Amino acid sequence: MSVDRAATPTTPSTDEFIKGLWRENPVFVQVLGMCPVLAVTNTARNALAMGLATMFVLVGSNVVVSAIRRFVPKQVRIVTYILVIATLVTIVDYSIAALSLELHKALGAFISLIVVNCVILGRAEAFASKNGLWRSFLDGLGMGLGFTFALLCLGAVRELFGMGTLFGAAVLPAAWQDWVIMILPSGGFFTLAGWVLVVNRINQGRARRKDAEAA
Amino acid sequence: MSESLASIFLSAALVNNFVLAWFLGICPFLGVSGRLSTAVRMGGAVTFVMVVSSTCATGINMVLAAIDAPYLRLISFIAVIASTVQLVEMFIKKVSPTLFRQLGIFLPLITTNCAILGLALFQTNRGYNPIQSLVFALGAGAGFTLALVLMAGIREKLDLAEVPQLVRGTAATLFVAGLLSVAFMGFAGLGS
Amino acid sequence: MSPDTPRPSDAVALPPPPPAWPMVRALVGVGLVCAVLIVLVYQYTRPIIAANQLEARQAAVFQVLPGAVSSTTYRYVEGEGFTPVADDASGDDLVFAGYDRQGRLVGVAVEAVGMGYQDAVRVLYGYAPDRQAIVGMQVLDSRETPGLGDRANTDPDFLANFAALDVSLTEDGQRIAHPIEAVKHGEKTEPWQIDCITGATITSTAIADMMRESTAVWVPRIAASLDAFQSREVTP
Numbered sequence: 001m002s003v004d005r006a007a008t009p010t011t012p013s014t015d016e017f018i019k020g021l022w023r024e025n026p027v028f029v030q031v032l033g034m035c036p037v038l039a040v041t042n043t044a045r046n047a048l049a050m051g052l053a054t055m056f057v058l059v060g061s062n063v064v065v066s067a068i069r070r071f072v073p074k075q076v077r078i079v080t081y082i083l084v085i086a087t088l089v090t091i092v093d094y095s096i097a098a099l100s101l102e103l104h105k106a107l108g109a110f111i112s113l114i115v116v117n118c119v120i121l122g123r124a125e126a127f128a129s130k131n132g133l134w135r136s137f138l139d140g141l142g143m144g145l146g147f148t149f150a151l152l153c154l155g156a157v158r159e160l161f162g163m164g165t166l167f168g169a170a171v172l173p174a175a176w177q178d179w180v181i182m183i184l185p186s187g188g189f190f191t192l193a194g195w196v197l198v199v200n201r202i203n204q205g206r207a208r209r210k211d212a213e214a215a
Numbered sequence: 216m217s218e219s220l221a222s223i224f225l226s227a228a229l230v231n232n233f234v235l236a237w238f239l240g241i242c243p244f245l246g247v248s249g250r251l252s253t254a255v256r257m258g259g260a261v262t263f264v265m266v267v268s269s270t271c272a273t274g275i276n277m278v279l280a281a282i283d284a285p286y287l288r289l290i291s292f293i294a295v296i297a298s299t300v301q302l303v304e305m306f307i308k309k310v311s312p313t314l315f316r317q318l319g320i321f322l323p324l325i326t327t328n329c330a331i332l333g334l335a336l337f338q339t340n341r342g343y344n345p346i347q348s349l350v351f352a353l354g355a356g357a358g359f360t361l362a363l364v365l366m367a368g369i370r371e372k373l374d375l376a377e378v379p380q381l382v383r384g385t386a387a388t389l390f391v392a393g394l395l396s397v398a399f400m401g402f403a404g405l406g407s
Numbered sequence: 408m409s410p411d412t413p414r415p416s417d418a419v420a421l422p423p424p425p426p427a428w429p430m431v432r433a434l435v436g437v438g439l440v441c442a443v444l445i446v447l448v449y450q451y452t453r454p455i456i457a458a459n460q461l462e463a464r465q466a467a468v469f470q471v472l473p474g475a476v477s478s479t480t481y482r483y484v485e486g487e488g489f490t491p492v493a494d495d496a497s498g499d500d501l502v503f504a505g506y507d508r509q510g511r512l513v514g515v516a517v518e519a520v521g522m523g524y525q526d527a528v529r530v531l532y533g534y535a536p537d538r539q540a541i542v543g544m545q546v547l548d549s550r551e552t553p554g555l556g557d558r559a560n561t562d563p564d565f566l567a568n569f570a571a572l573d574v575s576l577t578e579d580g581q582r583i584a585h586p587i588e589a590v591k592h593g594e595k596t597e598p599w600q601i602d603c604i605t606g607a608t609i610t611s612t613a614i615a616d617m618m619r620e621s622t623a624v625w626v627p628r629i630a631a632s633l634d635a636f637q638s639r640e641v642t643p
Contacts, residue, residue, distance in 0.1 A: 031385050034241035035329040072433045079297055080437050082326070086290040087441035091448045094286070098455040101463055105548060112289050112336055116327040118242050184400065185236050189393030196386040204381065286449040290441065341527055 016127075016135050020142030026119045027150035027192075028199040033119035037151060038188035040110050044167050047155025048148065049103055053096065053111060055144025057088045058120050062140030064088075065128040081124045082115070089114045119147060150195070157191050158182045220350045223343075227354030233330045234362040235396040240330030244363060245388055253317050254367035258360025260307065260318070262353070264299050265331055269352035271295040272335035273345045292335045293326075300326045330359055365395060461495055468503045468516045471533030471543030471569075475505025475513040481635070483628060489635040502625065504636045505533070512636050514542055517625045521617030523610050530614055532569065534626060536633055540598075541572035541618070558604050559614060564592075565604045573598035574622050581627055589615035 026032050036054065041047040064084050072080045093111045097104040104111070114120070123143055128136040159165055162182035164172035181187045233239040240261070247257045275291050304322050308315045315322065325331065334355050338348045369391050378387055468478045481489040483500045492501070503516040514535035521528055529548040532541050546560045559565055577584050585599040589612040595602040601618075603611035629636075 038238040094452040098452040101459045116329040186393045186396035193389035
């Protein structure tokens, strides 16, 4: 579970960036924003596009929320944040449609659903509303990268086993029998469970080594 | 598209279960499914918000179509959902403070429950009429509650089982969710 | 789940009623800025998106009508028949006539919609009146499971069904003699049958169903007013 660092502005600001990548990774550690994580990660390409779109909205909303934090009374803050996020998402939605109609189709309704990604509202409320512009920007960037990284991890595994390809290029030999379940909804749950296990294992190993060093 | 009401309901509740086939509303699904009693009530609250916001979404769509401003859709949907959740929150706090404490953080977070926004968006995409939308919302709510209750039942049993330390918690829940999702695939083709 | 997220305890203790002005100011201010931004982006991207969509539709028409190099959009009005309209027209009563280099009619592309495995599926099919057959099909829009349902657009065996799918009319020209039907993979024996994709039977059947319903309406209409499509000047 994450630790709220807002109260300790003495930490170097680079830490705000790094923490999102692994220690407080929004997907593997905080288990937030699960809908897009599971829904659009059946190919690596979709995962990457979704990750980048989310990162854009996350960085944007963190910066805006941080900028207007003194101007917004506490009672209406959530509504204001959601308005800001919805605006950013609408912009991303139209931009993707203008750039590539095909990509827009593949991501489908899930672009609009970035609005309700708990990671974004969570960071706005827990971090950006209490911290300055620069730190909020770094926090958004770090969390966004961590989110994209997690999405890619899932997308790559699911595409590799489910279709024998990676970013659309054939990787496994033609004799490979596709594990269809990997690209079905249930495959998403299983793959994420697998990754959570891996992350837990690594963190446990680290903690044990630290204990050994301390002893 | 003319779909029968029964087929819309069955499809939303079972075949295309919002949680297990579309991954909508996973956060509360993983978060509030620890206890059976809480799960049932959470399901009820979400179903209520779904029905209200789906009805409002139908109205919004008519207005937006009339003034030809599709770009305002997302922002008005989310505003309606946020206000509905606020209402439900005040209502529950007044009627049952215990339940209010049990649901805790997940009550305000219904706002960011993708299932509700997803519902509003899907019914728009599919061009459902007001009655179809209502049935769609009821089906989706029933499906969400069903998934939540099943999960809570399994997790209550799982608490008594010997699970390795490493798998306990999120990973175990995700594995169970995967299995449930496989089971729900068996409904494919039903009602069509 | 995470202690980072908003806490309900903030809301439990009722604060004294806050002054209204800062709240109104914040909400109206943010709302106005957001609205202006959205409108600006919408205005800027709308022509680009429309052009993209037009291009995609055109490409699809040429794909389902092999040999076509230009197309004209027609609108069908009950009782009046087909009239040409601008290419960027929209509606569900449109068909797209495709012409070859010499300006001869290759066929007419029609859109059909139906419910697939997970969500609505939209397809475009090309009808060649001289051959009384469907000569091509493309899935335009579907959220079917990648790797399964979306094979409808890539599976060569499945697409082979639509190279010449029989939709010849009965003698009175009112009905299709043999409505399109879906059969299990490898059991296709008649030219009006569609051979399903293994593992994506529901999507395949859905496509067959929507095409059967759509052809029953559109093929007699098109066949009855072929003259409307013929009048086309040769494009240099």
